[in-house]
Amino acid sequence: MSEKIPYKIYLEENEMPKQWYNVRADMKNKPAPLINPATHKPCTIEELSHVFCTELAKQELDDTTPYIDIPQEILDFYKMYRPSPLVRAYCLEKALGTPAKIYYKFEGNNTSGSHKLNSAIAQAYYAKKQGLKGVTTETGAGQWGTALSMACAYLGLDCQVYMVKVSYEQKPFRREVMRTYGANVTPSPSMTTNVGRKINAEFPGTNGSLGCAISEAVEAATSQEGYRYVLGSVLSQVLLHQTVIGLETKTAMDKYGIKPDMIIGCAGGGSNLGGLISPFMGEKLRGEADYQIIAVEPASCPSLTRGTYGYDFCDTGAVCPLAKMYTLGSTFMPSPNHAGGLRYHGMSSVLSQLYADGLMEARSVEQTSVFEAAEKFARTEGILPAPESSHAIKVAIDEALKCKETGEEKTILFGLTGTGYFDMYAYQKYNDGEMSDYIPTDEEIAASVAKMPKVD
Amino acid sequence: MSEKIPYKIYLEENEMPKQWYNVRADMKNKPAPLINPATHKPCTIEELSHVFCTELAKQELDDTTPYIDIPQEILDFYKMYRPSPLVRAYCLEKALGTPAKIYYKFEGNNTSGSHKLNSAIAQAYYAKKQGLKGVTTETGAGQWGTALSMACAYLGLDCQVYMVKVSYEQKPFRREVMRTYGANVTPSPSMTTNVGRKINAEFPGTNGSLGCAISEAVEAATSQEGYRYVLGSVLSQVLLHQTVIGLETKTAMDKYGIKPDMIIGCAGGGSNLGGLISPFMGEKLRGEADYQIIAVEPASCPSLTRGTYGYDFCDTGAVCPLAKMYTLGSTFMPSPNHAGGLRYHGMSSVLSQLYADGLMEARSVEQTSVFEAAEKFARTEGILPAPESSHAIKVAIDEALKCKETGEEKTILFGLTGTGYFDMYAYQKYNDGEMSDYIPTDEEIAASVAKMPKVD
Numbered sequence: 050m051s052e053k054i055p056y057k058i059y060l061e062e063n064e065m066p067k068q069w070y071n072v073r074a075d076m077k078n079k080p081a082p083l084i085n086p087a088t089h090k091p092c093t094i095e096e097l098s099h100v101f102c103t104e105l106a107k108q109e110l111d112d113t114t115p116y117i118d119i120p121q122e123i124l125d126f127y128k129m130y131r132p133s134p135l136v137r138a139y140c141l142e143k144a145l146g147t148p149a150k151i152y153y154k155f156e157g158n159n160t161s162g163s164h165k166l167n168s169a170i171a172q173a174y175y176a177k178k179q180g181l182k183g184v185t186t187e188t189g190a191g192q193w194g195t196a197l198s199m200a201c202a203y204l205g206l207d208c209q210v211y212m213v214k215v216s217y218e219q220k221p222f223r224r225e226v227m228r229t230y231g232a233n234v235t236p237s238p239s240m241t242t243n244v245g246r247k248i249n250a251e252f253p254g255t256n257g258s259l260g261c262a263i264s265e266a267v268e269a270a271t272s273q274e275g276y277r278y279v280l281g282s283v284l285s286q287v288l289l290h291q292t293v294i295g296l297e298t299k300t301a302m303d304k305y306g307i308k309p310d311m312i313i314g315c316a317g318g319g320s321n322l323g324g325l326i327s328p329f330m331g332e333k334l335r336g337e338a339d340y341q342i343i344a345v346e347p348a349s350c351p352s353l354t355r356g357t358y359g360y361d362f363c364d365t366g367a368v369c370p371l372a373k374m375y376t377l378g379s380t381f382m383p384s385p386n387h388a389g390g391l392r393y394h395g396m397s398s399v400l401s402q403l404y405a406d407g408l409m410e411a412r413s414v415e416q417t418s419v420f421e422a423a424e425k426f427a428r429t430e431g432i433l434p435a436p437e438s439s440h441a442i443k444v445a446i447d448e449a450l451k452c453k454e455t456g457e458e459k460t461i462l463f464g465l466t467g468t469g470y471f472d473m474y475a476y477q478k479y480n481d482g483e484m485s486d487y488i489p490t491d492e493e494i495a496a497s498v499a500k501m502p503k504v505d
Numbered sequence: 506m507s508e509k510i511p512y513k514i515y516l517e518e519n520e521m522p523k524q525w526y527n528v529r530a531d532m533k534n535k536p537a538p539l540i541n542p543a544t545h546k547p548c549t550i551e552e553l554s555h556v557f558c559t560e561l562a563k564q565e566l567d568d569t570t571p572y573i574d575i576p577q578e579i580l581d582f583y584k585m586y587r588p589s590p591l592v593r594a595y596c597l598e599k600a601l602g603t604p605a606k607i608y609y610k611f612e613g614n615n616t617s618g619s620h621k622l623n624s625a626i627a628q629a630y631y632a633k634k635q636g637l638k639g640v641t642t643e644t645g646a647g648q649w650g651t652a653l654s655m656a657c658a659y660l661g662l663d664c665q666v667y668m669v670k671v672s673y674e675q676k677p678f679r680r681e682v683m684r685t686y687g688a689n690v691t692p693s694p695s696m697t698t699n700v701g702r703k704i705n706a707e708f709p710g711t712n713g714s715l716g717c718a719i720s721e722a723v724e725a726a727t728s729q730e731g732y733r734y735v736l737g738s739v740l741s742q743v744l745l746h747q748t749v750i751g752l753e754t755k756t757a758m759d760k761y762g763i764k765p766d767m768i769i770g771c772a773g774g775g776s777n778l779g780g781l782i783s784p785f786m787g788e789k790l791r792g793e794a795d796y797q798i799i800a801v802e803p804a805s806c807p808s809l810t811r812g813t814y815g816y817d818f819c820d821t822g823a824v825c826p827l828a829k830m831y832t833l834g835s836t837f838m839p840s841p842n843h844a845g846g847l848r849y850h851g852m853s854s855v856l857s858q859l860y861a862d863g864l865m866e867a868r869s870v871e872q873t874s875v876f877e878a879a880e881k882f883a884r885t886e887g888i889l890p891a892p893e894s895s896h897a898i899k900v901a902i903d904e905a906l907k908c909k910e911t912g913e914e915k916t917i918l919f920g921l922t923g924t925g926y927f928d929m930y931a932y933q934k935y936n937d938g939e940m941s942d943y944i945p946t947d948e949e950i951a952a953s954v955a956k957m958p959k960v961d
Contacts, residue, residue, distance in 0.1 A: 061511070159887060203885070203887070470682075477684075
């Protein structure tokens with residue numbers, strides 16, 4: 050066991066990044082622009098500004114500025130819960146008996162329980178700066194809603210969260226965390242919006258869906274003066290904010306002379322993976338270094354590994370702009386996998402383009418094997434991981450075991466996005482041996498892909 | 506806002522303590538010894554070794570050795586989740602508008618969610634070293650049971666937890682965390698022990714109690730070969746292990762030239778407060794420095810502020826040795842306050858003696874005001890605190906507001922023992938305005954005090 054590298058590397062406060070890194074600036078093939086579903090023309094800042102804060106709309110469309118200053122107020126908030134530790138997984142390495150060196154960047158040590166807070170504070174800050182009264186959003190698993198509630202409480206901004214009804218009822222404790230932070234949490238579909246009333250009338254007793262919750266949140270934002278809608282993943286602005294993860298990681302690794310051979314992250318909408326890999330991908334794009342980069346997705350919702358690259362709606366309700374991405378079709382209904390944060394039909398346009406260009410790989414894994422990896426990790430590293438994060442753990446362990454066979458001393462870095470404290474129902478299913486796997490058929494995927502909008 | 510002191514101070518790995526500090530060595534008036542309830546003579550190591558691991562029995566009785574080496578295996582485990590941060594509460598100070606400087610030592614960034622892990626790994630380690638198969642314990646709120654499960658999983662030791670039945674049913678997620686770490690969790694009273702069967706026969710449908718769970722855990726330990734019983738608080742050995750909290754705090758403060766004027770901690774059995782204050786109390790005992798030290802307890806279970814100083818049973822079931830302590834009587838039934846970790850009738854013998862000698866103060870606070878403080882803290886500092894820890898927050902805020910009135914720039918240090926992620930039912934009651942306070946009458950306390958064993 051090397052004693053040179055500590056178990057945990059914490060940067061000093063003055064080593065924390067002061068700018069976000071915009072990987073799009075270094076991409077030769079830029080991600081395709083968002084387009085207006087009515088005109089099929091690229092969305093303008095003005096169009097986006099009806100839904101998003103103006104500064105965020107600008108960030109969304111900016112694919113040339115490589116570094117963007119992080120405002121001082123956001124830096125101060127980051128100092129409250131960052132830097133996050135870069136952990137050397139000595140105990141896991143020992144348990145696996147692998148010559149590989151495993152590192153993970155752990156984003157779960159904050160009350161929202163994940164990396165989501167990095168973008169929540171940024172989006173809330175720009176809303177506050179624009180003089181808005183509040184923001185609206187949707188939440189499924191609840192990590193994003195919690196993060197936004199925390200950011201809004203800190204800034205004194207109203208926060209309206211539409212929470213998928215089944216989650217609202219099955220995850221009452223997530224709901225209570227948001228309420229403790231002063232958020233107004235409404236089960237969706239609700240009777241407070243036109244779209245909610247319409248869906249309730251059409252499907253009495255429905256449990257709701259993320260698509261419906263998005264539609265309600267967008268309506269709530271656009272129908273109240275002084276409100277805008279915010280989103281926790283998929284968008285390029287969110288990836289930008291999340292680069293604080295990768296930048297801290299890179300600084301910590303450079304400080305100790307560590308160079309990862311491979312970088313692994315789970316991918317739902319892509320915000321955490323994009324944030325983690327951006328500075329490394331920048332070096333790769335500029336020809337300064339090479340890294341093997343692996344996106345891990347659930348076999349039940351395999352957008353990169355089995356989806357189609359094309360323009361699609363970002364939301365099931367089809368109220369948002371069209372984005373070019375790897376997608377299973379916005380009408381694809383993923384099975385009730387326990388990794389709610391990865392149950393998304395598409396993938397960030399930035400990551401989709403990088404994947405299309407062969408700059409990163411993708412793998413899909415089944416949830417029972419993911420929970421096996423999660424259990425092993427919890428017992429050896431002492432952290433109970435979120436189901437989403439455990440997808441990355443699964444592939445990191447697979448790769449470390451390959452090294453055991455070959456004797457290679459590879460350096461593996463993965464993103465541990467969060468904790469599973471509010472996912473114990475899923476762990477209970479696993480502990481009771483009642484977890485099942487589900488893989489969609491080619492026909493199922495083809496059916497939803499066939500319903501994608503026709504563009505070009 | 507001073508920029509010299511960072512928001513969070515993390516020690517380097519090589520600055521972490523390598524010895525525990527035994528404050529009893531510096532006490533002129535030693536804590537009274539544990540006595541055998543049958544003979545009323547001080548317990549010997551041999552007697553204690555039937556229930557506890559031998560090395561731990563030695564630590565329990567050692568009141569002269571000032572420093573005890575922390576074994577390397579425990580140091581390695583500590584590195585997995587320690588050092589814990591010493592946080593400057595800049596955001597809280599700003600929100601309060603106080604000239605006071607507030608610091609807190611945060612022990613919640615590990616999966617058990619509290620400081621309990623510091624002693625759990627030590628107790629599990631000595632059990633393993635003694636060649637035991639496993640350990641038994643009881644748990645109420647669940648933090649201790651979780652911590653012990655984690656430690657046992659790491660060392661490959663069997664862990665049998667008797668969990669108060671009402672908690673087992675109402676906190677299924679706590680139970681699942683323990684199961685994920687491989688622990689055997691049994692609702693108490695169970696049908697697996699004589700005492701459990703007897704209680705079930707006598708009180709059909711009972712919800713259980715901590716006293717009953719202790720009795721079952723002790724029976725399970727003494728009736729199985731290769732097992733011992735372990736306890737998460739009250740005992741002097743536990744305070745010893747918890748001094749890692751205070752030692753880290755002292756090192757971090759010394760590094761930045763910070764000297765606290767007052768030190769505040771919540772007190773149930775006393776392990777966290779004892780651990781935090783020990784190195785500071787040592788200076789006070791040796792006449793090297795002075796600190797105002799405040800123990801905070803719930804008004805519903807006020808052992809220091811309204812209890813009697815005398816010999817009493819440590820457990821409701823009256824199977825353990827007698828300890829001299831401030832106590833409400835071991836038959837005292839505290840109201841269902843939400844801070845389960847503070848619902849204990851007595852107080853550590855060490856802290857009791859220090860309190861009797863006027864070396865520390867005590868205050869009691871009501872739970873509604875505690876949750877008000879918790880909410881304010883969560884919204885400004887971004888950490889959702891455990892109900893137990895929030896007792897310390899409440900008094901820290903009170904003191905900071907006094908400074909605002911007087912203009913004094915006092916330095917306040919408090920212990921933030923853990924997070925409230927598994928206490929959301931309590932937060933829900935608070936959010937819904939349904940929380941009530943309860944203060945026992947003098948008659949209630951007198952009735953249980955009257956039932957204390959007669960010693961001397």
